[in-house]
Amino acid sequence: MSVLERTLRHPRYRDHGKRQLTAHERTAIRAGFIVAAGMLVTVAAVILYHEQRRLETCDAVERCAATRSEFGDEVFLDKATVLAGIDALGGPEKASHRLLGYLRDCRSQARYRWVAVAMLGRCHREAAWVVPQLRQILFNARADKLERGAAALAAGRIGGPEALECLMLAVRNRDIYVREYAIKALSRMNEPGVEDVLLLACADPDYWIRLVAASALGRVGTMRSLEMLEDLNRYDTSRLVRAAAYEAHGKIVGRCSKTLAGKD
Numbered sequence: 001m002s003v004l005e006r007t008l009r010h011p012r013y014r015d016h017g018k019r020q021l022t023a024h025e026r027t028a029i030r031a032g033f034i035v036a037a038g039m040l041v042t043v044a045a046v047i048l049y050h051e052q053r054r055l056e057t058c059d060a061v062e063r064c065a066a067t068r069s070e071f072g073d074e075v076f077l078d079k080a081t082v083l084a085g086i087d088a089l090g091g092p093e094k095a096s097h098r099l100l101g102y103l104r105d106c107r108s109q110a111r112y113r114w115v116a117v118a119m120l121g122r123c124h125r126e127a128a129w130v131v132p133q134l135r136q137i138l139f140n141a142r143a144d145k146l147e148r149g150a151a152a153l154a155a156g157r158i159g160g161p162e163a164l165e166c167l168m169l170a171v172r173n174r175d176i177y178v179r180e181y182a183i184k185a186l187s188r189m190n191e192p193g194v195e196d197v198l199l200l201a202c203a204d205p206d207y208w209i210r211l212v213a214a215s216a217l218g219r220v221g222t223m224r225s226l227e228m229l230e231d232l233n234r235y236d237t238s239r240l241v242r243a244a245a246y247e248a249h250g251k252i253v254g255r256c257s258k259t260l261a262g263k264d
Helices: 003-009 023-065 079-088 092-104 110-121 124-138 145-158 161-170 176-186 194-201 207-220 223-235 239-263
Strands: 069-071 074-076
Touching: 023 079, 023 092, 023 110, 079 092, 079 110, 092 110, 092 124, 110 124, 110 145, 124 145, 124 161, 145 161, 145 176, 161 176, 161 194, 176 194, 176 207, 194 207, 194 223, 207 223, 207 239, 223 239
Parallel strands: none
Antiparallel strands: 069 074
8 A cells, every 4th residue: 555545544634524624724714815815916906007007108109109200211200299208207217118118018019119219219318228229129130120210319319338339330230221320320429439430431332321421520520520521522423422521511610610719
């Protein structure tokens, strides 16, 4: 006879179903049911809380998406609405966490994800911790073009050494769309080394990238950029690039002249 059979034949177990439960045992069972019910209520409350937060985030993102406007190839969102949406989500720091969760949510509508990425950029330095996630989007060849462009611009608005490194790599990406938006993002940054990257981009084999880089230098370039812009204006094969270089050259000269005049 096995140990299990001997145990089951013991009077204590054979007569277990016939005896009445003691008061202590009944109290313990009631307490167990109460604890289990409390846990279920807590889990339900947590699920409802997170679902409410998700819906609030989706609502803020969709309100911003409704302000979408296009100018040529550029897509814009109303800045005031984006900032109001960030405030509604608890400010830049809290909004960055909630918006990143929106990106990971498989139930969220893919067509609005680029809007969440753009909103992350408006959180500025409070969202510096999301730059690695933006980098993944930027270098993901399967990602939507709007998402990749928004990721580049968001990194430029957030700024910092990590964002600069990400965009410097993006300028050398094979995808012309990624290179274009990386240059546009760099032109919004006030970081050491931005001008050097833009000068290298002026030698890009694609005329459109040279044009965008020349225009960006007109925004952030210094006297060091004048020689490159003069070369583009004289020797570039594209008339559009020559025009952009000429205009950027004039902007830099005018800006530097005002700075020198102010010092005098």
